[in-house]
Amino acid sequence: MGKIESSIATISRWMARIGGIGLLGSAVLISIEVCLRSLGVGGLSVGAELASYALALGATWSLAYVVFERGHVRVDVVVMRLSPLWRSILDIVALASLAGVGFALSYGGLGVFETSLRLDAHSNTTLGMPLVLPQGAWLFGLCWFTLVAFVRTLQAATFLVRGDHSHIARIAGTPSADDEIEDVIHDTQGRMIGQE
Amino acid sequence: MIPVALGLLFALLAIGIPIGAMMLILALALDFGFSPMPLYRAVGELSWTSSSNYLLVCVPLFILLGEILLRAGIAERLYQAIMQWIGWLPGGLMHANIGASMAFAATSGSSVATAATISVVAKPMIGRYGYSERLFYGSVAAGGTLGILVPPSINLVLYGWLTSTSVPALYMAGILPGIVLAGLFSASILIICLLRPSFGGYKIETSWQSRIASLPSLLPPLFIFAVIIGSIYLGIATPTESASLGVLAALVLAALYRQLTLRMVMEAVDGTMRTTGMIMLIVMAAWFLNFVISAMGLVAAINSAIASMGLSPLGLLLSIIAIYVVLGCFMDPLPMMIVTVPVLTPLVVAAGYDPIWFGILIVMLCETALITPPIGMILFVVQGVRRRGSITDLMIGVMPFLVSLIVIIAIVLLFPKAVLWLPSLLN
Amino acid sequence: QDIPSVNLKVSGGNRTQNQFRLVEVPFFTKQLPEASDGAVTVNFSSLEDLGIQGPEVLRLLGMGMFDMSEGTLSYMAGEAPLFESLDFPGLTSDIDQQRKMAEGLKPEIAKTMKAKFGVKLLSLAPIALQVLYCNKPVSSLADIKGLKVRTFNRGMAQLVEGLGAQSVNIPFAEVVPAMERGVADCAITATSAGNTARWWEVSDHLVMLPMGWSMIFFGANADNWNKLPEKTQAFLEKQFSDMEDKQWAQAKADVQDGINCNTGKGTCKNGIEAKPAMKLVTLTSDEKDHAREILTKNVLSDWAKRCGSDCVSQWNENAGKVVGVHVSDN
Ligand code: NA
Ligand code: NA
Numbered sequence: 001m002g003k004i005e006s007s008i009a010t011i012s013r014w015m016a017r018i019g020g021i022g023l024l025g026s027a028v029l030i031s032i033e034v035c036l037r038s039l040g041v042g043g044l045s046v047g048a049e050l051a052s053y054a055l056a057l058g059a060t061w062s063l064a065y066v067v068f069e070r071g072h073v074r075v076d077v078v079v080m081r082l083s084p085l086w087r088s089i090l091d092i093v094a095l096a097s098l099a100g101v102g103f104a105l106s107y108g109g110l111g112v113f114e115t116s117l118r119l120d121a122h123s124n125t126t127l128g129m130p131l132v133l134p135q136g137a138w139l140f141g142l143c144w145f146t147l148v149a150f151v152r153t154l155q156a157a158t159f160l161v162r163g164d165h166s167h168i169a170r171i172a173g174t175p176s177a178d179d180e181i182e183d184v185i186h187d188t189q190g191r192m193i194g195q196e
Numbered sequence: 197m198i199p200v201a202l203g204l205l206f207a208l209l210a211i212g213i214p215i216g217a218m219m220l221i222l223a224l225a226l227d228f229g230f231s232p233m234p235l236y237r238a239v240g241e242l243s244w245t246s247s248s249n250y251l252l253v254c255v256p257l258f259i260l261l262g263e264i265l266l267r268a269g270i271a272e273r274l275y276q277a278i279m280q281w282i283g284w285l286p287g288g289l290m291h292a293n294i295g296a297s298m299a300f301a302a303t304s305g306s307s308v309a310t311a312a313t314i315s316v317v318a319k320p321m322i323g324r325y326g327y328s329e330r331l332f333y334g335s336v337a338a339g340g341t342l343g344i345l346v347p348p349s350i351n352l353v354l355y356g357w358l359t360s361t362s363v364p365a366l367y368m369a370g371i372l373p374g375i376v377l378a379g380l381f382s383a384s385i386l387i388i389c390l391l392r393p394s395f396g397g398y399k400i401e402t403s404w405q406s407r408i409a410s411l412p413s414l415l416p417p418l419f420i421f422a423v424i425i426g427s428i429y430l431g432i433a434t435p436t437e438s439a440s441l442g443v444l445a446a447l448v449l450a451a452l453y454r455q456l457t458l459r460m461v462m463e464a465v466d467g468t469m470r471t472t473g474m475i476m477l478i479v480m481a482a483w484f485l486n487f488v489i490s491a492m493g494l495v496a497a498i499n500s501a502i503a504s505m506g507l508s509p510l511g512l513l514l515s516i517i518a519i520y521v522v523l524g525c526f527m528d529p530l531p532m533m534i535v536t537v538p539v540l541t542p543l544v545v546a547a548g549y550d551p552i553w554f555g556i557l558i559v560m561l562c563e564t565a566l567i568t569p570p571i572g573m574i575l576f577v578v579q580g581v582r583r584r585g586s587i588t589d590l591m592i593g594v595m596p597f598l599v600s601l602i603v604i605i606a607i608v609l610l611f612p613k614a615v616l617w618l619p620s621l622l623n
Numbered sequence: 624q625d626i627p628s629v630n631l632k633v634s635g636g637n638r639t640q641n642q643f644r645l646v647e648v649p650f651f652t653k654q655l656p657e658a659s660d661g662a663v664t665v666n667f668s669s670l671e672d673l674g675i676q677g678p679e680v681l682r683l684l685g686m687g688m689f690d691m692s693e694g695t696l697s698y699m700a701g702e703a704p705l706f707e708s709l710d711f712p713g714l715t716s717d718i719d720q721q722r723k724m725a726e727g728l729k730p731e732i733a734k735t736m737k738a739k740f741g742v743k744l745l746s747l748a749p750i751a752l753q754v755l756y757c758n759k760p761v762s763s764l765a766d767i768k769g770l771k772v773r774t775f776n777r778g779m780a781q782l783v784e785g786l787g788a789q790s791v792n793i794p795f796a797e798v799v800p801a802m803e804r805g806v807a808d809c810a811i812t813a814t815s816a817g818n819t820a821r822w823w824e825v826s827d828h829l830v831m832l833p834m835g836w837s838m839i840f841f842g843a844n845a846d847n848w849n850k851l852p853e854k855t856q857a858f859l860e861k862q863f864s865d866m867e868d869k870q871w872a873q874a875k876a877d878v879q880d881g882i883n884c885n886t887g888k889g890t891c892k893n894g895i896e897a898k899p900a901m902k903l904v905t906l907t908s909d910e911k912d913h914a915r916e917i918l919t920k921n922v923l924s925d926w927a928k929r930c931g932s933d934c935v936s937q938w939n940e941n942a943g944k945v946v947g948v949h950v951s952d953n
Contacts, residue, residue, distance in 0.1 A: 017465055027444060490673050
């Protein structure tokens with residue numbers, strides 16, 4: 001379990017990084033273009049288009065990483081007030097909803113990709129980018145996100161069967177759950193110090 | 197349909213479904229329940245167009261800029277220097293948040309980008325001086341809204357295009373309300389910290405000597421600011437391009453401070469993508485939800501209802517404000533403008549109001565929508581960067597600033613001349 | 624007319640366009656229902672109503688999201704290079720020539736649209752003539768050299784670069800501020816659209832270099848269309864052909880009205896009188912020839928490669944002849 005989990009986590013982090021490096025690269029490219037243009041030796045104007053592909057790529061390639069980091073923001077007003085069992089169930093429902101939404105987006109994205117492939121679609125710019133390239137990469141990110149969200153849901157569900165609520169909180173809870181865990185640890189430490 | 201939609205929205209939020217997922221589920225549910233057209237088929241196309249929208253590129257770039265400034269220690273030195281100067285003021289660095297937001301608002305046309313940048317750089321300061329966390333992040337979120345009021349502004353450009361109104365005049369009109377609003381935000385902080393001194397954090401011991409010594413720390417951020425704003429106003433770059441220049445300038449500074457390592461860049465990238473992924477899922481879902489709500493004719497129905505009611509001028513304005521408050525629960529302000537402004541502006545102009553003035557009013561309503569729960573994009577962005585605690589802290593924290601927004605909207609309604617004074621100098 | 628009743632879901636163009644306000648809205652909300660004695664009713668929305676941008680509309684129509692849609696032909700040029708062949712920059716500023724070319728190519732465009740997108744073509748017309756708005760002194764075509772021109776498709780970029788200018792890529796939302804600050808010296812849009820968008824506030828020379836016509840079409844989802852009774856189909860085809868005439872007439876009026884409003888000469892009917900008035904820069908016949916030369920050399924040869932020899936010979940025969948341009952098939 002641990003090994004698969006950590007390799008999925010590593011792949012997800014590196015996918016997010018690649019997306020970020022793409023964005024950083026387009027920032028450099030755009031800066032070069034701006035400098036050349038202001039020197040009057042332009043001719044290059046592909047940065048904007050490439051940056052928009054980098055954004056699309058970065059958007060979906062970081063989604064799985066955000067699942068691991070529990071960064072998909074939730075409103076937890078009600079959840080926080082529930083018993084550990086119900087809290088765990090809702091945490092799992094939240095993860096499952098990400099998997100479901102990922103599936104819907106992947107399914108739609110597949111349609112986009114297929115249409116571009118069938119029509120041999122290119123961007124109508126001097127770059128003339130075959131759209132299947134950025135769209136294919138974008139779609140891959142969506143599929144990976146769906147897979148990761150699904151695996152995480154299953155993982156959390158097995159912990160639910162075992163009644164291990166703190167593990168579920170670690171996988172699927174909101175960050176505020178961490179604060180509570182920290183508080184508990186803090187309190188126990190405080191008490192232990194007091195006893196000494 | 198609206199009651200069902202609202203009910204579903206609150207139910208999904210209450211059981212803690214992630215915001216992006218919640219919006220997409222809501223959209224699909226509305227489509228299956230109410231729409232005669234198979235709208236779900238568009239989910240792929242719309243997700244692609246929204247996630248590859250060049251205008252959004254500035255958002256991750258500004259976050260990256262913030263992350264680099266943070267990890268090179270530049271942001272920290274900046275805040276410490278500012279603390280030397282305004283530490284005596286009740287609320288201390290929270291005023292710096294507003295000021296920094298104002299500065300970034302002058303470089304970015306997007307409120308999300310402004311809020312994301314400031315929350316990244318301000319985050320480490322929260323524990324240091326003992327501020328009320330809620331109020332501190334509230335000030336960050338509120339400051340972010342200035343992004344679309346102070347020029348440049350994507351929303352004002354869009355308004356100009358939709359209504360044939362002069363964009364330069366709209367830009368001029370946004371400056372004064374932007375400054376006044378920032379002042380009101382600061383005033384709210386001051387008042388609250390005077391009433392509840394514990395919110396305002398500790399005071400620090402300082403001397404004129406250490407104040408003077410802190411000045412050089414202001415230079416690097418000033419350099420970044422000069423690069424971005426200079427490139428825009430000297431006509432070297434568009435606002436989106438200037439974000440790229442800002443990232444590059446930050447890298448150069450980090451190198452000068454001998455902080456530029458591969459590890460540091462990777463950490464900055466990781467932090468950027470954590471926030472970007474969260475935002476982009478919401479963007480894709482919000483785009484589709486907007487499409488579903490618009491394509492079902494909901495907004496058109498509201499628009500024509502308003503048009504046919506024959507309201508008094510003030511009644512018209514008040515019902516428009518009501519629409520923005522209600523729709524602001526579901527929709528992103530930008531698409532909300534696209535579907536309402538072309539229909540409502542002619543009515544407002546026919547009622548005798550100035551279209552430039554109305555543009556500023558609309559943008560202020562958009563600002564309000566960005567920080568009002570349950571769907572407030574800036575709240576999500578700031579919470580995504582914060583990565584601890586509950587989003588309810590933010591919802592409570594922005595309340596005083598919502599009051600400031602209501603006050604300035606009232607001022608704008610009562611004294612239209614205040615908005616139109618600067619643009620009138622153009623002629 | 625006794626045709627069975629039917630309700631059509633139709634998406635139109637941008638609300639801000641005269642074509643939308645003055646032709647499409649009356650056609651769908653009045654003419655169609657009245658001419659059919661109430662049998663044909665339409666659920667008609669603008670792109671803004673629907674919250675979509677435009678380039679995705681043909682794909683959505685093909686999926687059956689709408690029964691009929693307006694689309695901009697050149698948006699789909701990346702999928703079918705033939706679709707940009709009525710919008711070549713530098714080719715013609717004569718609307719009658721343009722119509723002849725459009726009529727000539729229509730069957731071929733209809734065929735491609737059916738085969739690739741599953742869409743039946745109903746009408747084909749321009750929004751208006753696209754020209755250059757510049758804020759640097761331009762008195763002849765040669766003055767464009769060295770200027771930064773904001774373009775938004777491949778053909779425009781190639782022509783502008785061929786004329787010695789620099790093509791820059793700026794999103795639509797940033798064009799006006801970019802012109803004001805000088806990030807771009809010139810930008811391209813229709814004479815009328817640029818007027819209502821107040822581009823004269825940030826530019827002072829209206830350069831009549833033809834940059835294409837922004838050709839639009841109405842198409843029907845082929846499956847939904849085939850389900851309609853023949854009688855209804857015949858009725859609709861006749862009605863759309865009638866609307867097409869109105870669109871050409873509107874485009875013609877808009878081109879001149881846009882010039883009048885921008886330059887403050889003649890009557891300005893549907894626009895805003897520019898203050899200060901823009902300077903109108905017309906091209907001499909030598910300059911027009913020069914633009915056409917660059918078009919042939921830089922744009923058409925590249926296009927021919929993408930479009931293929933069948934497509935090129937179709938174009939030569941049906942469109943090229945009208946304007947006296949022959950694309951060599953390499
Ligand atoms: Na701004
Ligand atoms: Na809101």
